[in-house]
Amino acid sequence: MKYLARRFGFYLLAFWVAVTLNFLLPRLEPGNPLQYLQIRYQAQLQQNPHLLDPLKPVFDTQHGNILIQYVQYLVNLAHLNFGVSFSQYPASVNTIIASALPWSLFLAGSSAILAFLLGTTLGVVVAWWRGKPFDLTVTPLTMFTQSFPAFFGAMLILYFVGVEAGWFPLNHAYDYGVQPGPYIFGLPWSWNFITSVFSHAAMPVAALLISSLGGWLLGMRSVMINTLSEDYVTMAEAKGLSTLRVMFMYAARNALLPQVTSLAITLGYALTSLVLIETVFSYPGLGYQLVNAVLARDYPLMQALFFIIAVAMLIANLIADLTYSLLDPRVGVRSGAR
Amino acid sequence: MRTRLSAVAMRAGIVGLFACSFAVVPMTTGTVSATPAHAGGKYLVSFANLSGAWTTENFNPLIPSGADDFTRGAIYEPLMVITQAGGGRTYKWLATGTRWTNHKRTLIVSLRHHVRWSDGKPFTSKDVAFTFNYGKSHNVDLSGLMVSGQITSVKPQGKYAVRFNFKTVDTVVLQQLLSAVCIIPEHIWKNVKNPLTFANSHPVGTGPFTQVRDFTSQEYTLARNKYYWQKLHYAGIRVPAFNSNTSALASMVKGQVDWAPVYIPDAKKAWVDVNPKYYHYFYSPPTTPLDMMFNDQAYPYSLPVLRQAVSMSIKRGALSVKAENGYEKPARALGLSYLYPNWVDHSLDKLNNKLSTFNPKAAKKMLRKAHFKWHHGKLYDPKGKRVSLHLICPAGWSDWQVQLQILAKSLSHSLGINATYDFIDVNTWLADRSSRTMGGKYGALFGTESSGQTPYQYFWSFMSKESYFPVNGQIPGGSWNIEGWYNNQATKLLRQFRQTTNRKLQHRIVNQLQKIDLQNLPVITTVTQAQWYTWSTQHFVGFPTAKNYYAYGPGYSYPDVVKVLTSLRPR
Numbered sequence: 001m002k003y004l005a006r007r008f009g010f011y012l013l014a015f016w017v018a019v020t021l022n023f024l025l026p027r028l029e030p031g032n033p034l035q036y037l038q039i040r041y042q043a044q045l046q047q048n049p050h051l052l053d054p055l056k057p058v059f060d061t062q063h064g065n066i067l068i069q070y071v072q073y074l075v076n077l078a079h080l081n082f083g084v085s086f087s088q089y090p091a092s093v094n095t096i097i098a099s100a101l102p103w104s105l106f107l108a109g110s111s112a113i114l115a116f117l118l119g120t121t122l123g124v125v126v127a128w129w130r131g132k133p134f135d136l137t138v139t140p141l142t143m144f145t146q147s148f149p150a151f152f153g154a155m156l157i158l159y160f161v162g163v164e165a166g167w168f169p170l171n172h173a174y175d176y177g178v179q180p181g182p183y184i185f186g187l188p189w190s191w192n193f194i195t196s197v198f199s200h201a202a203m204p205v206a207a208l209l210i211s212s213l214g215g216w217l218l219g220m221r222s223v224m225i226n227t228l229s230e231d232y233v234t235m236a237e238a239k240g241l242s243t244l245r246v247m248f249m250y251a252a253r254n255a256l257l258p259q260v261t262s263l264a265i266t267l268g269y270a271l272t273s274l275v276l277i278e279t280v281f282s283y284p285g286l287g288y289q290l291v292n293a294v295l296a297r298d299y300p301l302m303q304a305l306f307f308i309i310a311v312a313m314l315i316a317n318l319i320a321d322l323t324y325s326l327l328d329p330r331v332g333v334r335s336g337a338r
Numbered sequence: 339m340r341t342r343l344s345a346v347a348m349r350a351g352i353v354g355l356f357a358c359s360f361a362v363v364p365m366t367t368g369t370v371s372a373t374p375a376h377a378g379g380k381y382l383v384s385f386a387n388l389s390g391a392w393t394t395e396n397f398n399p400l401i402p403s404g405a406d407d408f409t410r411g412a413i414y415e416p417l418m419v420i421t422q423a424g425g426g427r428t429y430k431w432l433a434t435g436t437r438w439t440n441h442k443r444t445l446i447v448s449l450r451h452h453v454r455w456s457d458g459k460p461f462t463s464k465d466v467a468f469t470f471n472y473g474k475s476h477n478v479d480l481s482g483l484m485v486s487g488q489i490t491s492v493k494p495q496g497k498y499a500v501r502f503n504f505k506t507v508d509t510v511v512l513q514q515l516l517s518a519v520c521i522i523p524e525h526i527w528k529n530v531k532n533p534l535t536f537a538n539s540h541p542v543g544t545g546p547f548t549q550v551r552d553f554t555s556q557e558y559t560l561a562r563n564k565y566y567w568q569k570l571h572y573a574g575i576r577v578p579a580f581n582s583n584t585s586a587l588a589s590m591v592k593g594q595v596d597w598a599p600v601y602i603p604d605a606k607k608a609w610v611d612v613n614p615k616y617y618h619y620f621y622s623p624p625t626t627p628l629d630m631m632f633n634d635q636a637y638p639y640s641l642p643v644l645r646q647a648v649s650m651s652i653k654r655g656a657l658s659v660k661a662e663n664g665y666e667k668p669a670r671a672l673g674l675s676y677l678y679p680n681w682v683d684h685s686l687d688k689l690n691n692k693l694s695t696f697n698p699k700a701a702k703k704m705l706r707k708a709h710f711k712w713h714h715g716k717l718y719d720p721k722g723k724r725v726s727l728h729l730i731c732p733a734g735w736s737d738w739q740v741q742l743q744i745l746a747k748s749l750s751h752s753l754g755i756n757a758t759y760d761f762i763d764v765n766t767w768l769a770d771r772s773s774r775t776m777g778g779k780y781g782a783l784f785g786t787e788s789s790g791q792t793p794y795q796y797f798w799s800f801m802s803k804e805s806y807f808p809v810n811g812q813i814p815g816g817s818w819n820i821e822g823w824y825n826n827q828a829t830k831l832l833r834q835f836r837q838t839t840n841r842k843l844q845h846r847i848v849n850q851l852q853k854i855d856l857q858n859l860p861v862i863t864t865v866t867q868a869q870w871y872t873w874s875t876q877h878f879v880g881f882p883t884a885k886n887y888y889a890y891g892p893g894y895s896y897p898d899v900v901k902v903l904t905s906l907r908p909r
Contacts, residue, residue, distance in 0.1 A: 035768045037402065038768065049482065050482030050485075052402060053479070053482065053485070054477060054479075058534055088394070090536075090537060091537070158585075170588045176556070282579060292581055296389065
């Protein structure tokens with residue numbers, strides 16, 4: 001219990017630091033949203049210098065006592081009131097997030113789970129037959145695909161699979177005009193919509209997958225190799241159990257723990273890796289909105305998005321901590337005794 | 339606990355493997371393009387901004403934000419479409435004529451009959467007067483003329499004419515007044531208390547495509563206005579959201595976009611050659627040039643001879659080819675030359691040629707005559723101080739960065755100026771511009787001048803005392819006159835220009851202004867400006883082309899966009 005309380009205390013502190021940094025960073029950055037608009041509407045301003053005049057008083061918000069602003073910010077945050085977006089004025093930040101968040105969760109979640117399952121399974125297999133041709137080709141290959149940044153893989157996929165081969169739609173989350181159809185339990189269930197969503201997600205998910213597979217595979221492989229040298233594995237083999245049974249039920253089961261921890265953390269980090277992927281595929285998620293927000297110096301939207309990312313990471317870490325202590329009681333005991 | 343978890347994980351692992359192989363197999367819907375429905379040219383697929391991000395239906399024409407790609411133009415229209423494209427053209431739109439009376443203190447604008455709003459109500463002079471008066475009372479005056487007080491009152495005169503009363507005689511405001519404003523319906527907007535927070539989800543306009551359909555955060559449709567006053571040849575516009583060149587270009591080369599304002603580094607190879615029959619681009623329309631600007635109040639750059647020598651020591655051809663892929667053409671020293679060819683005074687050709695041509699030998703001769711000196715190839719001003727120059731531009735604006743490098747190199751090579759350069763944060767750069775500090779005393783940066791229906795706005799923006807502001811001062815009327823130069827004679831001439839409607843007199847004035855420009859060279863021209871404009875004639879024809887540039891090509895150019903939208907025809 002003491003361990004848990006301590007962890008919660010730590011996370012509260014981390015949360016406060018994240019929230020405060022989120023308040024300070026945009027204010028330390030030079031420039032303001034109006035100057036961004038001046039660049040965006042450069043050509044129009046040349047012909048019509050008064051185009052932006054109406055917005056001037058609206059965006060001129062960086063005045064006043066910083067402490068009062070900070071308190072105001074905390075109060076708004078407590079009410080989850082992120083204000084009004086500058087770049088999509090006068091839409092509220094909450095509306096923007098509500099429309100973008102499901103897509104990011106879908107993309108990040110499905111790619112992280114797929115990568116976890118595929119990578120871990122492959123890790124088990126390559127560890128079992130380590131040093132054999134399968135291990136010698138698959139392991140270096142995934143290490144190679146992991147080594148280049150996700151957006152680079154995304155651009156290659158966009159070009160070869162999307163533009164050249166034409167197998168998948170090039171952008172957006174589903175075909176325009178497809179009706180999401182009947183909603184059951186708050187989710188759309190039209191068959192056309194679902195197939196459309198999957199075919200649109202194929203390339204972004206593949207891009208995220210190839211860049212993260214290597215980590216899962218390598219992680220599982222190294223833990224597996226340790227586990228495989230344990231006596232009970234030798235014993236199971238000696239009993240004459242089938243290879244698959246020994247591989248998965250005896251060895252993999254016990255090697256899985258660190259992987260589960262990383263899965264929780266990965267889910268938290270997934271949002272950050274989406275930024276460039278969503279931009280390459282014009283996928284209407286949080287990453288897409290974040291790029292626009294940063295370029296447009298849209299502070300309210302930026303702050304909300306960074307807040308979400310920070311919270312996601314903290315929660316992910318917290319879950320990892322908790323499952324660890326639940327799965328392996330020694331963690332809690334040792335920390336508690338210290 | 340442990341047993342259950344790993345058993346579940348394992349089962350999920352096997353399912354996952356299947357799911358994954360399933361995801362790699364192309365599905366039947368996957369081969370269908372994202373925007374298939376414009377078969378037969380029913381819908382024009384186009385976007386006007388590469389930062390497409392919208393969540394709510396916001397079609398407010400008075401605030402440039404949200405889903406505003408075609409709000410101005412497709413939904414709301416101007417009184418007239420006045421453009422500098424194609425040597426300058428005027429198209430009568432909601433207004434059919436103008437007449438000055440009351441010793442040019444009153445402008446009477448006559449309106450088109452039988453125009454209806456998209457809700458069926460008639461469009462009348464009351465709507466026009468309302469638009470201007472509302473702009474003033476609610477501080478959303480797109481003309482700038484109401485807020486500045488230049489127009490003192492706007493009143494309907496009968497059902498189809500409007501009277502604009504002026505404070506002083508000002509004949510150069512027609513473009514601002516007729517072309518920059520979006521006319522809004524009184525019966526809707528009189529109930530809008532705060533236009534800045536009004537999202538206008540169901541817009542009512544006089545434009546060709548006013549009906550918002552199937553709005554999603556990734557795409558929406560503007561469908562035909564059934565009351566439109568001209569014949570329309572297609573059903574509407576589809577606007578997809580993109581926020582990167584990569585993503586937009588991928589859709590474009592697959593033929594999914596008809597019209598786009600996108601920059602492509604090697605447009606011939608990456609765009610036209612993909613489908614030469616249909617794919618086109620035109621990046622180099624006549625424009626005012628991009629200018630190198632010094633702080634003209636600081637010695638020695640306050641000396642016209644030094645500015646002239648600089649102009650003769652830069653290779654504009656190299657700037658065009660190396661920095662701008664040849665899309666932006668080398669400029670003439672007389673910046674007027676491209677956009678206003680009919681106004682050029684050819685008796686000045688000799689001087690213009692001299693100042694436009696790379697000739698460091700002659701430049702040095704001029705400087706020597708003005709008591710500049712060289713020691714070991716380094717240039718010293720008549721007061722004996724080393725001549726230095728610090729060029730700045732925003733980091734990441736890669737073409738400008740290359741220009742700076744070429745400029746700095748050629749100025750130090752050919753003249754011996756201690757020329758350095760720096761790429762700085764864009765916001766610092768903008769701040770330097772608008773305060774005229776330019777990152778230091780001898781800073782120079784890039785900028786453009788204003789452009790209007792006549793050369794008046796162009797010269798006004800860098801030669802008039804009215805546009806001048808001191809370092810760290812307040813900027814009057816936009817961010818012009820960055821170099822901080824003015825001349826009393828030029829100021830007087832410009833004032834004279836706007837008080838007459840006599841074209842001959844205006845030409846004489848512009849001839850004198852050109853002479854003052856060349857003799858003083860307040861700003862140094864480098865290359866013309868490009869406009870990123872690509873189109874495909876696979877589904878639609880009638881876009882502006884290099885030969886027939888009847889309006890500016892990019893979809894963000896208001897009001898040109900409405901002329902283009904109504905000129906397009908399905909193939």
